[in-house]
Amino acid sequence: MKKKVLSVLLTVAMTASLLAGCGSTGAADSAPAADASSDTADTSADASSDTAASGDVEEITWMFWDDLDATEDLISKGYKEVIDRFNSDYEGQYHVTPITTNLEEYYTKLNALVASGETPDVFIVSPGPNLTTYVEPGVAADLTSYLDADWKGSFSSDAVFAQQTYDGKIYAVPLNIAAACVFYNKEMFEEAGATVPKTWDELIDACEKIQAAGHTPITISAGTAWCLSMLAGYLCDREGVDLTKIESGEESCNNSKTIDAANKMIELSQYFQPTAAGDTNDVATAGLYNGEAAILIQGSWAIGQINGENPEFEQKCGVFQFPEIPGGNDPNRVIAKSDSLAMSSTTKHPEAAIALMKYFTDDTAQKYTAEVGGKIPVTKVEYDASKAPAQLADVMDIFTNASSTFGFYNESLFSTEAGSTFDDNMVAIYLGEKTPEQAFDDLDAWYAANKK
Amino acid sequence: MDKLLKDKKAIAVFVLPAFILFTLILFIPICQSIYYSFCDYDALTKPEFVGLKNYKNLMIDDTMKIALKNSLFFLIYSCVTQLIMGLILAGLLTNIEKGRNFFKNVIYLPCVLSSAALGLLWMFIFSPKLGINQILARFGIEGPLWLMDIKGYITLPMWVIAFVALWQYVGQSMMLYMAQISGISKSLYEASYIDGCNRVKSFWHITLPLIKPMVGTAMSLNAIGSLKFFDLIFNMTEGGPNHKTEVLATHLYTQGFKYFKYGYASAIGTVLLVLCLIMTFLINKLFKSENYEM
Numbered sequence: 001m002k003k004k005v006l007s008v009l010l011t012v013a014m015t016a017s018l019l020a021g022c023g024s025t026g027a028a029d030s031a032p033a034a035d036a037s038s039d040t041a042d043t044s045a046d047a048s049s050d051t052a053a054s055g056d057v058e059e060i061t062w063m064f065w066d067d068l069d070a071t072e073d074l075i076s077k078g079y080k081e082v083i084d085r086f087n088s089d090y091e092g093q094y095h096v097t098p099i100t101t102n103l104e105e106y107y108t109k110l111n112a113l114v115a116s117g118e119t120p121d122v123f124i125v126s127p128g129p130n131l132t133t134y135v136e137p138g139v140a141a142d143l144t145s146y147l148d149a150d151w152k153g154s155f156s157s158d159a160v161f162a163q164q165t166y167d168g169k170i171y172a173v174p175l176n177i178a179a180a181c182v183f184y185n186k187e188m189f190e191e192a193g194a195t196v197p198k199t200w201d202e203l204i205d206a207c208e209k210i211q212a213a214g215h216t217p218i219t220i221s222a223g224t225a226w227c228l229s230m231l232a233g234y235l236c237d238r239e240g241v242d243l244t245k246i247e248s249g250e251e252s253c254n255n256s257k258t259i260d261a262a263n264k265m266i267e268l269s270q271y272f273q274p275t276a277a278g279d280t281n282d283v284a285t286a287g288l289y290n291g292e293a294a295i296l297i298q299g300s301w302a303i304g305q306i307n308g309e310n311p312e313f314e315q316k317c318g319v320f321q322f323p324e325i326p327g328g329n330d331p332n333r334v335i336a337k338s339d340s341l342a343m344s345s346t347t348k349h350p351e352a353a354i355a356l357m358k359y360f361t362d363d364t365a366q367k368y369t370a371e372v373g374g375k376i377p378v379t380k381v382e383y384d385a386s387k388a389p390a391q392l393a394d395v396m397d398i399f400t401n402a403s404s405t406f407g408f409y410n411e412s413l414f415s416t417e418a419g420s421t422f423d424d425n426m427v428a429i430y431l432g433e434k435t436p437e438q439a440f441d442d443l444d445a446w447y448a449a450n451k452k
Numbered sequence: 453m454d455k456l457l458k459d460k461k462a463i464a465v466f467v468l469p470a471f472i473l474f475t476l477i478l479f480i481p482i483c484q485s486i487y488y489s490f491c492d493y494d495a496l497t498k499p500e501f502v503g504l505k506n507y508k509n510l511m512i513d514d515t516m517k518i519a520l521k522n523s524l525f526f527l528i529y530s531c532v533t534q535l536i537m538g539l540i541l542a543g544l545l546t547n548i549e550k551g552r553n554f555f556k557n558v559i560y561l562p563c564v565l566s567s568a569a570l571g572l573l574w575m576f577i578f579s580p581k582l583g584i585n586q587i588l589a590r591f592g593i594e595g596p597l598w599l600m601d602i603k604g605y606i607t608l609p610m611w612v613i614a615f616v617a618l619w620q621y622v623g624q625s626m627m628l629y630m631a632q633i634s635g636i637s638k639s640l641y642e643a644s645y646i647d648g649c650n651r652v653k654s655f656w657h658i659t660l661p662l663i664k665p666m667v668g669t670a671m672s673l674n675a676i677g678s679l680k681f682f683d684l685i686f687n688m689t690e691g692g693p694n695h696k697t698e699v700l701a702t703h704l705y706t707q708g709f710k711y712f713k714y715g716y717a718s719a720i721g722t723v724l725l726v727l728c729l730i731m732t733f734l735i736n737k738l739f740k741s742e743n744y745e746m
Contacts (some may be wrong), residue, residue, distance in 0.1 A: 111709050
């Protein structure tokens with residue numbers, strides 16, 4: 001009898017322990033965001049947990065696409081300073097723990113957290129379909145009421161909120177603006193006798209000379225598809241493609257301008273590094289600052305990475321605007337993009353989250369953005385241009401002289417998947433898997449099947 | 453023991469924990485997933501029943517075709533190579549006296565290491581700017597783009613990843629075969645030698661038939677493992693270049709977590725489940741054998 005009782009007790013204990021293992025606890029329910037940080041990602045080492053242990057401290061999480069401790073990127077280092085400053089100034093009141101991941105994995109991990117009901121309190125997001133993904137189902141909070149006169153008035157203009165506004169409501173706060181430009185190695189250009197190209201033919205001529213001098217003319221990433229897609233986007237725009245008409249269905253993807261743009265991309269691809277098909281964005285960018293190639297077509301966010309990884313390269317690095325295609329579109333149009341912060345609509349600490357967002361847009365952070373990071377600030381802050389990276393002056397010239405800006409092609413379509421489909425087809429053209437006609441026909445077919 | 457087995461309550465009590473666990477973390481999610489595969493579901497709003505739409509889309513999805521082709525390639529490659537290499541290694545190691553444990557541990561070691569770490573390690577080894585190609589360059593040989601080449605029906609990166617997977621998991625097959633071989637009575641071999649068999653013949657006529665049930669088990673494990681293979685591919689190529697190394701599990705991951713298409717991802721998961729069930733059934737049929745007293 002005793003044995004039976006004992007065996008039943010043991011079985012009950014075993015069952016209870018098994019169930020305890022797979023169930024979620026009440027504590028997890030009450031602090032989902034804090035839990036997410038410890039389970040899912042690398043947390044910043046110096047986001048001290050001492051203060052978080054205190055019951056009165058409001059603990060929030062902030063998700064970002066770079067490792068704050070390992071990074072050499074100057075913009076990421078600036079964000080780390082903001083986090084440290086916030087935690088220090090609000091010690092005992094608020095505490096933020098960063099959730100960090102690499103850029104390629106960022107949205108996948110963020111989406112996993114969102115789907116499991118553990119959305120970070122504040123998260124970085126690109127405007128366009130990525131932000132729409134979080135606005136439409138109500139994941140991102142409406143920030144309009146938080147943007148009081150003081151805070152909103154500190155921004156350079158209301159136009160900086162254009163891509164973050166849906167039906168008159170603002171769902172994200174921009175942190176900086178970057179323009180897509182062409183970075184080049186001045187020494188290699190000089191050695192090859194090449195001049196800064198203003199037109200398509202001059203670009204091809206410069207590539208020819210650089211190749212003849214024994215250097216790789218262009219470093220680009222097709223492994224990170226949006227990098228190649230950015231080039232394709234520029235070529236399409238320069239050829240005069242009207243993306244809004246394609247997006248609205250008025251024009252087919254397969255038209256003479258897109259085909260010409262794709263053929264030009266094929267022509268230019270003979271000057272790419274041989275490993276472009278699989279190289280990631282980081283590897284391709286390293287190709288420029290390590291002196292392996294002469295040209296990199298990239299957003300001005302790369303300045304922080306270039307100067308952070310190889311400070312000596314700053315003086316060798318020039319910037320020019322993507323060349324004109326004669327007979328095509330206005331050559332002063334520039335691809336621009338901003339990093340933005342969104343707040344979770346389910347956050348239990350909106351005041352703490354807003355306080356953090358204000359730290360990212362205060363004068364200290366915005367001055368750093370320009371003077372160290374090399375990005376264009378979004379506020380009216382006055383910064384010392386002589387302290388800023390050498391490349392920023394060129395970027396500012398391009399940006400201020402731009403007749404208009406437009407978004408990345410893959411971020412200007414109706415969904416993130418539509419953008420990825422565009423990217424994939426551009427890579428397929430580059431790899432020779434599809435002819436331009438096939439690729440754009442496939443895009444038309446995909447849009448017809450998937451656009452709601 | 454017999455008394456205990458006759459007590460139905462005792463059986464129920466002992467089976468209950470496993471049954472509850474199986475139901476909660478396996479059976480219910482599988483049923484949920486099958487239901488979601490018939491829905492338009494983004495995990496943020498309620499699932500909307502759309503019938504066979506996801507399955508119809510699967511039929512015209514180019515990446516799905518590549519993923520299915522690669523998964524089947526992986527399945528065949530793994531089953532064949534792990535069977536042959538596992539048997540050879542098991543046969544060799546059971547016949548050596550010195551260093552058996554050393555080699556056993558060395559060959560089994562990759563099985564217990566993190567696939568994510570190994571994936572990164574091999575990615576560096578096959579990177580054009582590091583590893584093998586740099587060594588080849590010293591001899592004036594231009595190495596191929598191991599993880600970037602897209603030529604051929606089965607691309608070079610798939611062969612490379614399959615090779616790495618063989619290196620990582622062959623130790624598991626070897627251990628299973630060794631365990632079975634070590635259970636065969638030595639008297640059977642002695643009798644065969646007296647009858648004129650050499651080592652090869654005794655391996656063919658005694659070892660192989662007696663380990664047939666274990667071959668079936670190891671092959672089932674290989675088949676299921678290769679169909680749901682994810683980690684090495686994700687860490688070495690992330691399914692690229694341009695989806696050329698995508699397999700069912702990576703495609704499922706992308707559709708579910710990148711595009712919030714949980715209904716579509718569930719349909720891929722259901723295809724994966726059906727493939728696993730079919731393979732297990734076929735292998736069990738193929739390797740059905742009587743158990744002999746060894």
